[in-house]
Amino acid sequence: MDKTNKYSGRMGMQYKTFSIYAKEVNYDNESRTISGYAAIFGNKDKAGDILIKGCFSKSIQDRGPESPANDKIIMLWMHNMNEPIGRIAVLNEDEKGLYFEAKIDEVPRGEQAIKQLESGTLNQFSIGYQYVWENCEYDAEKDAFIVKEVKLYEISVVSIGCNGETEYLGLKSIEDVEKAYEELNTEISEVCSGMPASKQQKIQRIISKAMSLASFRPEIRKEPTPEGEGADMHGNKVKSMFENLKLK
Incomplete structure (x- = not known):
């Protein structure tokens, strides 16, 4: 199966959320360090992905906390690049998933994150990433996307898991x-x-x-969609506008 058809909505930046519980996140008040897991390996998630151990290894090597990169993987508030809340001090893969430790800055959003993680009001971390297509494949038997490599950009504290394909813009007039x-x-x-x-x-x-x-929406098509092509909730064939896009 052509994965660019099966997963045509997965181009560009994506977000994946992992709910946490009190026993799975720790906070050291003295060092202002939050630690926990930002992703879990081996299970099929709600997006139909199975993350394989090693999928973050190149990103950690290239832009992890111990790398010489200036654009290191960063800790954000709600995926907002304008609101970094801390520095990721430890980032590694173990048998369970992607483990991190982040030192939270004394900034308003950082204080909010700490208080609301402690209270349980916030209980989710989310990652911002892109698929590395040549190292991902569709498994028809599991009906899952086997993810062997992604480009990891950030880890966020979030309220409700973000959907990388939609964004509310608040346009009323x-x-x-x-x-x-x-x-x-x-x-x-x-x-x-x-x-x-x-x-x-x-x-x-x-x-x-x-x-x-x-801005262009054709009329809803009535005929069945050929197998192997993407489809929306009405059975319409869909194709990402970016699928065949490539900057030289």
Whole structure:
């Protein structure tokens, strides 16, 4: 089976959440260190993935706490890159899963995370990652995606597990939409800053095309979907707009 069809919605950044319990997370008040597991190996999760021990090893080697990288894997509040809450001091794989220890900074979100983890109001960690497709495969017998490697970017304290395919933007009026477009243009400019002009223009064209495609919804199809192709909840064939996208 073609995994890019079976998992066409899994392009780009993804999020995976693991619920924790009091006995599975520890907090050292003196060192302000939270420790626990951010992912578990060997079980089929709600996304239909089975993480295999070793899937984080390259990320840990390249960007873990002991690596020389400047862009190390970071501890965030709710997957928000603008709200880092601490430094990951220990990150390794054991037989159970991805174990971490993070030293939490004395910042408002850090204090909130500590208090609400201690109280039990928050009880989930989540990882932000991308699949490394050549090291992942679909197992038809288990009806699961066997994940042998991912690119790990961050670990977050979260309230409710994020869905990497959806995002509520809070757009209620044309003014909200126009403001969102202005913010998007600013974000694109910041990301493209320093790139060659040709590369910037190419990225902007791709984003414009993606936005145009996202706003177009054809009529619901009635015919059955051929086996092996992705489908939405109505049985419509679906295909990620990014599936055949590749920057040179």
